[in-house]
Amino acid sequence: MAVNLLKVSSGWCDKDQDGELSKQLHNVHLPQLVPKKETISLLSDEEKEDTISKAELSLLAKISRTKLVTTKAEIEIQRQDPFSPLHSVKSFEALKLKPNLLKGVYEMGFNAPSKIQETALPILLADPPQNLIAQSQSGTGKTAAFVLAMLSRIIPQLNYPQVLCLSPTYELAVQTGEVAAKMGSFCDDIQIRFAVRGEDLPRGTKLTEHIVIGTPGKVLDWSLKYKFFDISKITVFVLDEADVMIATQGHQDQSFRIRRLLNEGACQIMFFSATYDDEVMEFARAIVPNPIVIRLKREEESLDNIKQHYVLCETEDDKYNAIANIYGGITVGQVMIFCQTRRIAAWLCEKMTRDGHAVALLSGDLTVESRIQVLDRFREGKEKVLITTNVLARGIDVEQVTIVVNFDLPVAEKGRADCETYLHRIGRTGRFGKRGLAINLVNRREANTVLKQIQDHFGKKINLLNTDDYDEVEKLND
Numbered sequence: 281m282a283v284n285l286l287k288v289s290s291g292w293c294d295k296d297q298d299g300e301l302s303k304q305l306h307n308v309h310l311p312q313l314v315p316k317k318e319t320i321s322l323l324s325d326e327e328k329e330d331t332i333s334k335a336e337l338s339l340l341a342k343i344s345r346t347k348l349v350t351t352k353a354e355i356e357i358q359r360q361d362p363f364s365p366l367h368s369v370k371s372f373e374a375l376k377l378k379p380n381l382l383k384g385v386y387e388m389g390f391n392a393p394s395k396i397q398e399t400a401l402p403i404l405l406a407d408p409p410q411n412l413i414a415q416s417q418s419g420t421g422k423t424a425a426f427v428l429a430m431l432s433r434i435i436p437q438l439n440y441p442q443v444l445c446l447s448p449t450y451e452l453a454v455q456t457g458e459v460a461a462k463m464g465s466f467c468d469d470i471q472i473r474f475a476v477r478g479e480d481l482p483r484g485t486k487l488t489e490h491i492v493i494g495t496p497g498k499v500l501d502w503s504l505k506y507k508f509f510d511i512s513k514i515t516v517f518v519l520d521e522a523d524v525m526i527a528t529q530g531h532q533d534q535s536f537r538i539r540r541l542l543n544e545g546a547c548q549i550m551f552f553s554a555t556y557d558d559e560v561m562e563f564a565r566a567i568v569p570n571p572i573v574i575r576l577k578r579e580e581e582s583l584d585n586i587k588q589h590y591v592l593c594e595t596e597d598d599k600y601n602a603i604a605n606i607y608g609g610i611t612v613g614q615v616m617i618f619c620q621t622r623r624i625a626a627w628l629c630e631k632m633t634r635d636g637h638a639v640a641l642l643s644g645d646l647t648v649e650s651r652i653q654v655l656d657r658f659r660e661g662k663e664k665v666l667i668t669t670n671v672l673a674r675g676i677d678v679e680q681v682t683i684v685v686n687f688d689l690p691v692a693e694k695g696r697a698d699c700e701t702y703l704h705r706i707g708r709t710g711r712f713g714k715r716g717l718a719i720n721l722v723n724r725r726e727a728n729t730v731l732k733q734i735q736d737h738f739g740k741k742i743n744l745l746n747t748d749d750y751d752e753v754e755k756l757n758d
């Protein structure tokens with residue numbers, strides 16, 4: 281499972297710990313440092329809304345994911361020459377991969393290409409190579425697609441970097457490296473080198489590895505300043521997690537500088553992003569000449585399967601009592617409770633635990649490893665209730681959640697309803713055709729403002745619920 285990978289990567293320095301992994305990763309030059317834990321820019325004030333960086337959220341979604349995200353959405357393709365042939369593949373055999381690479385793909389348990397891979401792989405593996413900009417949500421198979429393309433383009437006899445993959449952070453680079461090491465586990469002749477913090481080489485070093493995966497600053501240092509490798513010899517350039525990249529100060533400029541060092545005519549450029557907006561597309565167009573652009577639209581989240589209620593509560597204690605009454609009256613599956621601040625989340629967790637409930641707490645002050653442990657336990661049903669802040673509103677699926685409680689409603693600037701976050705929070709439940717229940721705990725003022733804005737925005741009525749009335753609560757079971 282993905283979670284083990286992180287544990288594994290923490291133990292990379294100690295190869296004897298895991299003989300099997302050492303075998304798999306023997307061609308990878310691993311960073312000497314264990315992944316830094318405190319990668320979040322924390323707000324010290326617990327009263328402020330909880331936040332984590334985009335890079336952290338992406339990492340959390342990636343390593344807490346258990347499987348491919350499938351979607352019914354259609355692929356959208358844009359290209360300059362509408363007559364140039366494009367085809368999609370339904371099997372990995374159809375790609376005519378080297379046998380050892382195909383073996384690696386099957387070893388990972390992939391039977392057939394994912395939706396985005398069906399279209400992206402023929403483009404990525406095309407001869408002559410074609411440049412690609414690809415956007416699809418997290419978990420749909422982008423990393424696996426470009427890693428396959430990276431591995432298949434290597435000429436092992438040439439002992440210098442031929443593929444360069446830029447990632448926004450150390451941790452994301454390591455994740456990609458792990459996928460490459462796994463997929464290439466039968467390609468003994470391919471070697472990977474990480475250009476990330478903590479990796480320091482003596483002056484005069486000349487890299488002999490075929491693939492460099494790194495962060496923009498370190499890659500610039502290694503190529504431009506120390507001349508450890510020659511960027512103009514790179515034949516495949518991958519820019520991954522572009523939306524996270526532009527959210528990190530300085531990374532966009534560094535990416536442009538690296539891009540200018542490439543030998544454009546001899547280098548295939550691949551650009552990936554989980555989101556698609558003007559800023560990302562502007563960045564993409566500036567990096568990738570003559571691209572084919574493919575997009576897998578997100579399936580619309582909807583509130584159709586979800587019964588929405590609100591409970592009038594003037595104080596935090598009233599809110600607590602409302603939760604206790606709901607809990608007592610209905611057959612609860614798994615519940616997620618969203619709080620606006622870390623302080624309230626911690627207070628609620630303590631109070632519920634004291635009252636004998638099995639409750640887990642997930643907020644921005646945990647390390648990545650702890651968050652994954654919390655999520656894993658919740659997924660396994662060890663805790664029925666997960667209390668969290670905005671940190672979990674997006675990206676992370678827990679299929680069996682049936683009830684979402686907004687202990688606090690999500691608000692944006694000027695106290696207006698944050699309808700998008702509301703949809704993402706509530707969208708945790710009622711998934712996969714199941715019915716869900718959303719309960720909003722609000723005071724009178726909020727009922728007339730924020731809640732009303734949400735109701736108007738979605739055009740769906742949110743019904744008043746009196747949690748002191750046992751019969752009313754019991755009806756929620758219907």
Ligand SMILES: Nc1ncnc2c1ncn2[C@@H]1O[C@H](COP(=O)(O)OP(=O)(O)OP(=O)(O)O)[C@@H](O)[C@H]1O
Nearest residue numbers: 342347348390392393394418419420421422423424
């Ligand atoms: N063809 C496939 N068949 C089955 N599983 C797959 C396939 N391709 C990828 N996966 C698995 O699906 C999960 C998501 O894939 P991947 O990490 O490549 O997605 P992604 O779009 O790059 O996500 P992110 O944007 O978070 O990096 C991984 O666990 C991966 O091993």
